[in-house]
Amino acid sequence: MDTIIILQMVAAALIAAAAYTVIGIAPGTDETATIAPVTLALVLSGLHPAVILSFFMAAIVASKLTDSIPVALAGIPGGVMATPMVEHAMVLKKHGMSDLSIRKMASGSAIGTIVAVPVSLLLASALIPVADVIKEYANPLFLIGAVFLALMSKNRWLALASIIPLALLIQGLRHLYWGVGAVATGTNVFVSFFLGITIGPVILTLFELLNKEKRDQLERFDKKTIYLNKTTHTNGIPNPFQILTKQELGLSALASLIGSVTFIMSPVGMTIFLGEVFSSKVKDPVKKASLSIACMEALANATYIAGTLIPLIALGIPLSPMAIGPANALFNAPPVFTLEHNMHHILTNSWFVWATLIGAVIALTMTYFITIKYSGQICAFVFRRIPHEAILGLFFSLVLLLSYMDAGWINVGGVLLIGLVAGVLHRLGVNYGVQFMVLYSAPWIITKLVG
Template sequence: MEMLLQDLPIAVLMGLIGAIVFTLIGVVSGTDETATIAPLTLVVILIGVPPAGVFTFFMAAAISKHMTHAVPTMLLGIPGDTLAVPILEDAAKMRALGLPHLALRKAISGAVVSAFIAIPCAVLFAWILSPFGDLITAFAPWIFLIAAAGIAYSSRAKLGGVVALVPFVAFILGLQAWTGSFEVSLSISYFLGIAIGPMIVDLVTVLVPQNRSEMRRSKPSQVFLAPDVRPGDGEDADAVGRRKHAGRTFPNPFRVLDRTQVTATAATSVVSSATFVFSPVAVTVLMGEIVGARIKQGYQRLTSVITAKNGTTESTYIAETLIPLIAFGLPLSPVAAGPAAPLFNAPPVFETNPDEGVVNNIATHLTTLDFFIFALLGAVCATAIAYPFAMRYAHSAATFVVTKVSHEAIIAAFVGLVVVVSLWEGGLLGLLVVTAVGLVGGMLIRTVKLHAGVLFMGYYVAVLSVPGILAAFGG
């Protein structure tokens, strides 16, 4: 308890920083979770922030982003990130009805409710699974191999994703052997390359003259922004006063959602917290279909599906982070292998290699109670910052992003961050590995329709499964 109290100030500070930063990043469309949360979490680790602060930062960042990613999704029709894609069709229907503001409020409120349900559920499921942790660690090489194949098959690529993993794993092994010949050992550079793969593909594509001429535009892109809906002129003075007073108080998600939507969000949060080995996108789609199949009235069905889906984006990320950390200490989920990968591997601070008996990650520094408390703290920080911001200033924020924020500048900022970290880890070799892995991985994401979580699992197969399996067979 004494250690927990000592870590509390830095945890609060980092939680607030994570909430503020990713509340703003979430408003920008197309900012993928892996390409944003993973690199910044890595930076937080490398600058020496204690484990409690790192974990609270990550949780606040993920929860905040999955609140404000609904802003461009609902108002602009552009997905805020990967997990916002399953909500696009429902958001378009709400805009067609002239009710994007209602869809936005319900989506964000569903995320708040889901976050506080998913945390205790994920900790409970982790506690149930934790007695099998040593057994799972012993069979980790085979488990990573099976999990990678399963996650690849559950992606949109299906069997093609499983087949594509084989040359990708061989590619990683080849790069490791090449850098090893120079006595350079890399790990962070592989994570960064996978995380920004699609971005690297776009940058290389622009360098091709034919592609550049096809991609050139003579005028700025036109984006339709749903109107900022305000109360009608028929309100009396008392009604206006009540509305202004409500605007000054903290928004209440249980006043935004009706009983059906709260029940649907709670149920999908519990169920999705247990499905920690599956793709978050697939689980989000599945939860939406289950909720929609049980509601007949059109408007009620649409708003309930939007609420449950956005809630599921929170619960899957929370569960797929907490359960692998608490129960196994191994990155055995798409989120743990993707955006949360720095929590497991961030040399020289954290390293996870069960085949060599090395498991020194954030799970070895925090207890189950610590994870529960700091996860709740991250959710509180995210809710305190992101929820009122998105409920009150969503339209203004979306307008600012569309008219003032340069996507090129955002891309340049993240590319610069990746260049600095890769040069720090391995010099020129680190930068070459980031570029090579990003180009190959980005093409697999774009053409084969894999997601980054599959490629991260492929990396773990290369560094953990292949050596362990070869050793088992005397290779």
């Protein structure tokens, strides 16, 4: 292997771990909105695919380790996947155990990483012989996935009803671009539409601020007071196998295994479901909360890792909510990556293994140590000095730039339209997974409708 590329992979993993340790703590910074645009920019920059994969793996491990810190200390989720832990974390905070909550969540996340990485690599290898069969039915599978995720969501009938209208909007814009000559490959515009869905809630909120009546109705504060419980430091090197009880350790490992195998299902849905199932027989509120958050964090991290690696290594097409969401640029980022030519076709198995191990190990050791030791100080710094609006504004500007690069000025308007619709649907209960599946299956759906 090329020593220079290995060193670049290590450097990329260190940068990702450092950056997303901070970004993960910032409230409201969803994983898709913060990781996907940066990954796309790296792909378009021409970096070696193994370096990008190493960066990505470190980013998701670090963000999943740290997004639980504001939950434990202030009841504010760092990202969407941390939301199911709020109720249980507040139980521990009520009993003055915020430091325990942080250690349990971080340790559960560490177990999820330790289990998911080898399981994902092995399962991906096992699926390679049937990859051609799966890819042959990719388009109907995307539609089936959209329907399946819609049925799993809270507002299932609304989610189901939105599939065809959203597909019409996506294909209608592509046809418009091609018709007016805005871009010769207008029918293939994908990346910017994906990003429009990703930051849809942000776009919707920004447009709402242009409404004077809406602005006047907003509640205003001179200062926002957030109370952070003091945390105690762990002496020595933190060890998840010592922090978790035998029951928590065993069930967290089992949750990680289940999450890795069911990578195609909704991470949020599986996290809530298994977290409650595993802790349902525990009566003591503190023990129940501790067990729930450990299992939930383990499962969440496992679904992110497996949902990226298995489709990427075995199939080369995104067939999981994670692959269609934050990891999408690894599969489809024209002109660098397409569904016919991406990391699946470029990297060998050894490159996949090394990139995954370097990214995951560096982020796990670095961020886990920082999370256990200095979570309170970091959380206080982020809350005081780094407004999440600034972070989201940075990613929003990046999306607009990439939209222009994708199909010119007309596409900036198109992405804003996609974002508005996606934001409204998301607010009404149609999750990202459904919308991303529709984005992929839109050409096939419209072809079947008009054919």
